[in-house]
Amino acid sequence: MEIDDQKQQQLEAPAAVPEGFNTDYLRVYYDGKHPGCDQSYVGRREFSFTLENDIYLRFQSFDSAAELESSIKEKCPFKIDIGPVYSVDPSKRHAYAQSGNNVFVPVERELIFDIDISDYDDVRYCCSGADVCSDCWPLMTIAIKILDTSLRDDFGFSHILWVYSGRRGVHCWVCDSRARKLSNEQRAAIADYFRVYKGGENALKKVSLAGPVLHPFLARSYMDVLKTFFEDRLLLSQQLFSSERCQKILDLIPDENVASEVHDKWQGNRRSSVSKEDVNVTRWEQLKTTLQSGKHKGLRRCVEEIVFSYTYPRLDMEVVFVFQLIPVTVMILILQLFRLYHRYGP
């Protein structure tokens, strides 16, 4: 694959999306290779373009990668969305509408997950909404680690693409042919397999890990990733046990008596030593000791529940229905180009 000189220079600064958005930039950016498509159904894949002045074109389809490329160069869309592969060419759908049956239906679509950093607002104090910093972005990276491992080891998928969604999170695209053929019900089942955080805005305790032991998937996630991340990074970077914030943790303990027992222990610290150890670490250790002392049978999994509450991936449960369009920002194309650059060299 060729990468010309001009593009090489742009690739050096992949994160730069110019302020004054000029369609000429687009022409240049798009003058390269993008992910090749499987020829057998490329013509039935829906794309939608958002053009300058917010003109929105749906049901675009192309018979080849070259056609897609030239259409992009000609129209210079500011935003591209990718939809499913339909049973017939989307641009010819009206011809089939008369027959009355549902001939125009989506038939294949990658398995997609969406993780949004703003869904973690109740457990991060550094930022909120669309803001992200180096303290809270690791929540994304561990989410990726856990899901990626499970998609490969548990579900046997191998063609997995993770991309920054351009605003405040990541998208996961599973492109195995087995994944593309999944029904909505099967997609929902996978999403539910991953789901631990339950309950809408109005439920207080949202992670409930019943049972004497954890399912192997959760156990592996906890032991390999979440425990260390919580103990070594998150509780420090977010100061989870500071006086203003520790109450939130106590709220996750279902037994009020135990919660006050822990609270009292924490208060006791103040008077004692000038310990070198960070207060967050100390308090966490004390909490663990109390909860795991074996005295409180009902709280067997409470420590894990707390860790999961703060760190476990939160999937956007607006499960991807097959017909939805997913935005592909300019970033993804740049990322693709960037990858190619690294693979093939200058």
Added chain:
Amino acid sequence: MEIVRSHRQVAAAAAAAGGGGGAGALPTYKAAPQLEVRLEEFELFAIDRLRVLKGISDGLSRGKRPEEMEKLVSELWKTHMRHQDPAETLNKDIVSHFVLRLVYCRTEELRKWFLSMETTLFRYRFRLESPESQRMLMTEFQLPYKALPHSEFEAVKDKLSQVARSIGQSANVEHVFFKVPFEEVPDLVASRRVFLSKGYAYVAMSQVVSLVVTQFRCNISKALALTNRKWTATIKEQEKDRLTPIVEALSNAYFGPDYSQPKDAVDISLKDIDQLAKSSFPLCMRHMLDKLRENHHLKHGGRMQFGLFLKGAGLKLEDALAFWRAEFSQKIGSERFDKEYAYTIRHNYGKEGKRTDYTPYSCQKIISATPGVGDHHGCPFRHFGEENLRAALNKMGVGGHALEEIMDKVKNRHYQVLYFIAIGLTEQYDIPELTGLSGIMKYTASLHINL
């Protein structure tokens, strides 16, 4: 199936026909049996089976656990379907199923309901069968899964034990496992009741029910679509003097009002919404309206549940678009609204895509929703924590003794009836906000009692 007025053949024929199961007790309804059925039986058998299905529907709405459902199904079957002569039972079983297929094949909503109830019925009847009978049924469903060979079993034994324990079962009890592609057992995957490795689920014999039921569901679903085509194409006309009136009467008598054409309700318009919310909306809808006004946004689950409710209450498409646009545009601008959300609203009204005219959700569906982060849909009686529910009810004007009665019902998970108790009790205790039920409220009432 021949419907005649004269004598009927004894059900020995039923057992011999394709409708029967291998073990004779649990039919799989693969093919319409070659039977002669009396016209009276046509209707009576169907009604009895419908009682069973309705009982199941009620049990599901109340959130009964699997063990309770199993008991319920057994009782319902005994009460309405069992006959002294097992051959007679089988006959009635098969006939009633096929008659109800005719009744419930005619619209998407009817098909969904019938499929759901028949599948549930089958699931629990299967659980009640003996192991040999279950094995024979598996074969009949052509589940080509072979039991895991010993060596493979040994390799994953620990993980299988771990899964068993994680779902509250004893470890090392099951020894027969099947290795099945995960796509085939979505419910087991979703609830993490199986060990997964490289795309395969390790399913215990006891879980095989799930496999069988998925197949059953698939078969019935296809059969319903086929029946619908046949009905529309030939049967309805052919039978217009005989069976058709019975079929139509059956579905009208038991399915309740047609939600897209409410008889008593007054169509609501845009300006009515806030006022009606205070006086007549169910708690779940009021809550979503409050949140929508507060955040100028609702996530997908909320948009569907609330949007369809408004539609069912008679809000016209233009008003609906104006309503949602007025709120959303305060957060994201009207252009983005038009681009990203208007389509779905028109879709719900049957103006896009498949052009299905969606109907509002039943309580059962709302209760069984699974709201996640940032969601406000679902049933407050089920999905709110205790404090939040109390607060919400207080805001509605329910307090004191009435409130305690409600919280007690919540503990016993009588979600669907709760809203009515709330209304009833508040009338009893004379809270002005809720007296004088409007037409909308009565209509909402009918929505809540559906099925």
